[in-house]
Amino acid sequence: MTHAAGRQSIFITGAASGMGRETARLFNQKGWFVGAFDVDQAGLQALQAELGAENCLALALDVSSKSQYETAVSAFADATEGRMDILFNNAGIAMRGFFDEMPLEDQLRVVQVNLVGVMNGIYTALPLLKATPNALCFTTSSSSATMGMPLIAVYAATKHAVKGLTEALSNEFRRFDVRCADVLPGLIRTGMPSDDLLANAPAGGPFRVIEAIEVAETVWQAYSSDILHWFVPAELADLDKAAGNTPEILRDKLGKHMTV
Ligand code: NAD
Secondary structure, three states, X not given: OOOOOOOOEEEEEOOOOXXXXXXXXXXXXXXXXXXXXXXXXXXXXXXXXXXXXXXXXXXXXXXXXXXXXXXXXXXXXXXXXXXXXXXXXXXXXXOOOOHHHOOHHHHHHHHHHHHHHHHHXXXXXXXXXXXOOOOEEEEEOOHHHOOOOXXXXXXXXXXXXXHHHHHHHHHHHHHHOOEEEEEEEOEEEOOOOOHHHHHOOOOOOOOOEEEHHHHHHHHHHHHOOOOOXXXXXXXXXXXXXXXXXXXXXXXXXXXXXXXX
């Protein structure tokens, strides 16, 4: 049976692709035990083959299902003797288009995965985090949580929500000595952005294309830090400030770049 054998451990959702997969690889290189969870079973198998079955527990998990989450956390706890150094709530989906032109059911699915999935994860994994000294609850938010972005309205709303959840729980979980933080990535080369979006990205600035490994390295840094919000790239922090100081100016600027 796969066993952490005293190693530090990270539970990663959305581990079969993109930032989740790069994070699994990086923590594996650092000697950590990795729990990899995703709806993409083929992707998980490939990851487990790469990392070695003795270093990686890989299980199918739809984060929007609380019962599946309970099964996944229980399997992870069996492998780690009830510990979890990092919960990385990373799985997410996006839909692009005008709010009024996309089926409401599809948009509710975005909420189920990106927000309810994160709540399921934190709620279910909390006993393990509490049992682990210096544990970190880390969530993938988005640069779209700085200012609600047109054409990804519901996606941006869920990312604002997880950012707010992280802020609130970072205080509540002081009771348990569990830290909470999140990352707000810009445009990252993963399975999520369309080829078109990547091809037409600016060569410089906060929305240049960034490699997924940079987000993985951020998760690594966050483990040894008390920083609440991580911006990748760092200049996105300026956008966050602009959104806070003069949202109307930023709104009007974003409104000039609406192409589906
Ligand atoms: P990705 O599509 O490469 O990876 C996302 C993974 O999540 C996939 O393996 C997918 O199968 C999995 N997934 C989807 N629904 C799931 C579910 N219900 N349960 C479990 N797993 C599920 O994309 P990525 O860019 O690596 O996405 C990771 C996170 O980063 C997401 O939360 C996304 O919203 C966020 N993000 C991405 C970007 C970007 O530019 N790529 C920017 C900001 C934030």
